[in-house]
Amino acid sequence: MLYDDLARALSDAAFARDVRSADLAQLTDEQLGELLPAAHRVHHADVTPATWRTAMAVRQAADERRPRVSPDACRRLFEALVVRSRHSEWAVDLTPGVAALVGCAGPWPELAEPARALSESLLVRKTIAHPYALFLIAGLADDATLRAVAQRLGEGPIAMDEMNLLTGLTPADRAVMTELDLVNTYIEPESPPEVWQKLADLPVYVDFARSALEAAADRADGIQSGAIPYLADKAFTAREVAVLGQAARVALLRDEEWLPEVCARLLPGIAVAPTPARTVPSQALLYELVRAAKEFPTPEAVTAIRTARSVTRHAGVPKQLDKLLKKVEAALAQRTEVALRLPRLGFDEEGVLRRPAGDGYAAVVRVTETAQLTWQKDGRALRSVPASVRRDHGDLVKELRDLVKRVDLQLVTLARALEGGMPADTGHPYGWWRTELAGHPLARTVVGRLIWEIETAPGAWKTFLPAADDLPDAPDDACVRLWHPIRADAETVRAWRDRLVDGQVRQPFKQAFREIYRLTPAEEETRLHSHRFAAHLVHYRRMRGLFRARGWTSRLLGPWDGGDGDEATRVLVSGRWRARFLHSFVDWADDDPVASTDWVRFDQRLDGHWTEAPLAEVPPLVFSEAMRDVDLFVGVTSIAADPDWTEQGPARAYWERAGFADLTETAEARRDALIRILPRLKIADRCTLDDRFLTVRGDLRTYRIHLGSANILMQPDDAYLCIVPARGRVTAKVFLPFEDDRLSVILSKAMLLAADAEITDASIRAQIDRAA
Incomplete structure (x- = not known):
């Protein structure tokens, strides 16, 4: 019916x-x-x-x-598409016809006439939106039509090589290529990895990817040597850029061993003119290759991008590459199978590199928590770079300073990669871990300050801290992984926190003091979504910056059509789980956009599709790590933590309510750290902690600093005290077991207010005196 x-x-x-x-x-x-x-x-x-x-x-x-489409329905569909092509000013979309062929319930019908008509209608268009669908359809017409399409799409030698490759493919393999038509690499989120995996599973395309990228590198070399005439931004055609982007994604996905050498030639080669001009051979290809690295990053690709950034003379390219590099590094942290691969760069086993600089001078780069460059004369340490070294060995000085920056970036990337693997509970063979991480001259400083556990028997794990403990005696194939507090009892967590503070071990990221998020009764009742972090007002630009830093993707919100709301998403556990965080545009406050927060949901990937999952079915580690990110987004960007907030109305009511509310898990971890830090400070006798506040007794007043927002109330009447963090005293000499800007601000304010009689800042002193 x-x-x-x-x-x-x-x-x-x-x-x-x-x-x-x-x-x-x-x-x-x-x-x-x-x-x-x-x-x-x-x-x-x-x-x-x-x-x-x-x-x-x-x-x-x-x-x-x-x-599933019957052969007869498939034929009628193609005839319908022909009718549409004759009655529409727009180019007909071939993807429904391709989908019908892929899903055809029987042998493909005879389609020569409609295929020829569709191909001819598209060949007269200025642009072709779906080239691979057109090539597939043209192959169903006749050889002349196929040659005409190949000639149109083969703009440039590399693009023509791809056309020759496609000609030799079977119709089924050509159908695989049509999935690339649905990939738009210029917007977020990126294409599904399975699209590229299908292509990476075609041996002939893998061979083509190598030959295409090597041909591109050869062309770049020819431009730099002068063998090929230089024309700004004309080194590659638009089709060649698209083809090379696809080839790069396949090679990066497969982590081909030949790729680093090609990237090291190609990216710098297209980023700088062979003349003193401030142009480049191909901005389009440069950015396309970086976007490919964002989807399937490798450490070597990151190095090649940095090199390209350092050599270019174009005014706008470095800024754009810096933006893209942040995304590439964040993505690399999620690809743990390759991110842990670090070059040794000539450092010895103790993390030291020495370079002679003439006349008894030597440069020493030592890696502890970071890389430090110092200079020596006959083995004696010097305070600065000797004048003669600066004069006679300027290139060496620059090289080593660049090396220090590079090492520090690699250490940050490694830390991000290790932390990014925590939701997946990533394990490593102990033999490889011992050699390539714990024994690596650079990685050892990051790895040594983290807590690890090794499986000594099925289901039995032993924890250790490489910086302070002997490495366990275990078989090379034993599994070693990062310890996570969600798998430990409260007493064990407490013991590790005490040990880190007592031993002054500063972790590269928050591990022992890591927040834990378990399912609440309210979330069990709502079943599919969590409102734990809903109904907050946040500084939208700051939150979106944190999205990128933590590997979440989202559209830009604002007062335009479709900009009212979006779901920020993060894919975890090698693409098996996805978290979604709904947020909406609210309004502007002093040219600063404000957004509101809403629910968090989770999806599981089943049979290639995302399916919404009940919260109770989400693995506890995945749930905890995703909710930790959302807590970070809200806690750092909430207007409640803005001491300068002056807007009135509902936003002010929220500011007053949330600025002194119950603590979140992040603030609770901050409180737990303060319990251990405060007794070591000179102001310890002036400080007390309760459930939400650090109370500081000054000479003039007593102050209550909220552990979540860092907002301050003055007793006895709880008058608000505004202190902009930049005006507080620094706490560089106070040991913190993890990096937390809010904790630093709280300690800065506490030290300032403990000696309130000595405050000279007029605005702060006026508030204190007025309240008194």
């Missing part, structure tokens, strides 16, 4: 029926496939609104379900 009504609605303008997605769910895949040709024959200018809505609903349902 429903099928008959829909078929009539698509063909009879006098029969009107509005449908909903729930209605279409009643159709079988075969029925949906039979309706598809009629739905694509409908043109909005010739039918009633009800008929148009019915046609669009059927098309959308087919896109979502990908039904």
